[in-house]
Amino acid sequence: MKKTHRGHPLWFSYALHRASGLGLAVFLPFHFYILSMALTQPERLDYFLHFAENPLVKVAEFGLVFGLAIHMFGGLRVLAMEWLPWSDNQKTLAAAALAVSFLISVTFFLKAI
């Protein structure tokens, strides 16, 4: 990739935060809609629950858990940066948020399969 003014860890962490946030914003309405079927159309919910056993869906769920985790830990880093006294190790903290999110989502994936 050609190096531009953007090629550095905190910009990457910003982009990941945006992308995961958008992803979750798109996902959550569907999620709640399908959950609401427990009250309105239980048979259709069963169909979706069955569909969720599909291995491809498991992979997608891994992405979902990763997105949730990185959005949460990345968001906590930004909150801490803006509200707590300044700390110079932002790159390390961003890397830690990424590592923890990866750990959580891989653990989830291994349990799911």
Next chain:
Amino acid sequence: MSDSVKLMDVAIWRGDATGGAYEHFEVPAQESQTILDVVSWIQQNQDANLTYRYACRVGMCGSCAMMVNGTPRWTCRTHVKKVLDGNKLTVAPLRNLPVIKDLATDMDPFFDKWVEAEGVHHPSKTRDDAIELIDPKSSARVEANTGIECINCSICYAACDTVAGNTDYLGPAALQRSWTLYNDARDADKQGILDAVSGTGGCHNCHSQGSCAVHCPNDLNPMKAIAGLKRATAMSFLKNGR
């Protein structure tokens, strides 16, 4: 010139506010050559009409900043060796500012925002008062000191994607200046500073991407200063409602 001299392929942006395009030049490579040397060589040997700006040539004045291979840099302090991409160099006017001609940008919007951000000293004393004693170890002074080496070069401003997306955004350098004055015991209008930096173009626009800190050639950290302003403006809002 002997045949053994290596020629670099240098693309220079030519044009003005209405548009332009890259023009290629072949420039002989030399030992210890800076980007500014390359641009000057072209202007002296190939096209006397090439317009660009510099003054000190030693990283003091902040007037020679340009985009070099897509990254904002002081051209006088950037060695060709460090940035040469194969055999290619691309030099363009600084991003996020209107172009006057070729490599020279109009820096007025950048400077105007310093004033807009109340980045001007608000005196607390007159010339007849005794000079205020400043404790160099006080935490506010230590914080203020971290921002005072700024030379207004606009590199951080060119690196900032938030400036690119919002023309009203005051930008990293101006906000860092406000933060420096906010921490200066001699400044008499701290609330005025907070009011100036909490409007629509203010510090809360910053997405903390930190490109300003990565690219500032003086190793300053405007992102840190902006985080400080975010805290100070929020505290002021919670305490005083503004």
